[in-house]
Amino acid sequence: MRGExxxxxxxxxxxxxxxxxxYELALAPVRIGYDDLKRLQKDDLVSLQSGKPALFLLDKDExxxxxxxDLWKRMAEVISLKKRKHKKHGKYEILLCSFGxxxxxxxxxxxxxxxxALDLSRVTLKTKEKIWAYGTLVWTNEHVAVKILxxxx
Numbered sequence: 001m002r003g004e005x006x007x008x009x010x011x012x013x014x015x016x017x018x019x020x021x022x023y024e025l026a027l028a029p030v031r032i033g034y035d036d037l038k039r040l041q042k043d044d045l046v047s048l049q050s051g052k053p054a055l056f057l058l059d060k061d062e063x064x065x066x067x068x069x070d071l072w073k074r075m076a077e078v079i080s081l082k083k084r085k086h087k088k089h090g091k092y093e094i095l096l097c098s099f100g101x102x103x104x105x106x107x108x109x110x111x112x113x114x115x116x117a118l119d120l121s122r123v124t125l126k127t128k129e130k131i132w133a134y135g136t137l138v139w140t141n142e143h144v145a146v147k148i149l150x151x152x153x
Contacts, residue, residue, distance in 0.1 A: 020103035023057040023064065024096075025076065025115060027123070027144070031092040040133050044148045045140060046125065048097060057107070058096070061085060061128055065107050074116035076102070078109055095132070097123040097146060122149075 030048055040046075055076065057065040063084045067076040100118045104111065123146055125133045135146040 020105055021059070021107075022101050022103055023059055023107075023113075025067070025099045025102050025118065026056055026058055027097040028054045028056065029063075030095045030097070032095045033091060034093050037093055037095070037127070037132055040125075040148055040151050042148055042151060045138070046095075046135070046146045046148065047140065048144045048146065057102070057113075067113070069115070069120075070112075071120070074114065075112045076115050078107055078111045078113070081107060081109060093127045096126050098126060099123060 027048060030046075032046070055067045055069055056063045057067055057076075057078075064081065065078050066080045066082070068079050069076050099115075099120055099122070102113050102115055102118070104113050121136055123135055123137060124131055125135060125146060125148075131152050133146075133148045133152060134150045135148045138145050138147045
């Protein structure tokens with residue numbers, strides 16, 4: 001019995017302290033007015049950008065890498081390593097469209113990261129302080145947008 005308890009404590013400790021760094025896979029941050037965020041409703045569309053969406057790995061509030069996605073192999077490949085912070089601009093909030101978290105031991109250019117555990121059609125819309133909504137990616141007039149499925153109040 002004691003061995004099982006020690007093993008479960010060790011497993012919990014390793015999960016918290018693990019050798020793998022956790023990163024958030026997200027689309028490019030978007031500036032949006034705070035009032036617009038407060039008015040989000042189910043079935044609203046939030047336009048993100050035109051053309052092919054860029055994907056990033058974030059560590060807390062800092063972009064640490066740009067990644068490309070291989071949907072067939074369900075892998076993300078690190079394209080470039082550049083650290084950038086995204087800051088709030090006046091009355092605008094920085095909105096992140098997150099797919100979830102991935103783990104990697106080290107980030108190197110060309111390194112492939114498994115994203116098979118993530119549902120790449122669903123995103124979480126959040127700012128640094130709060131989760132605002134959950135949605136799904138859609139194309140609208142050659143723009144990537146998020147259709148809101150559920151709003152958090």
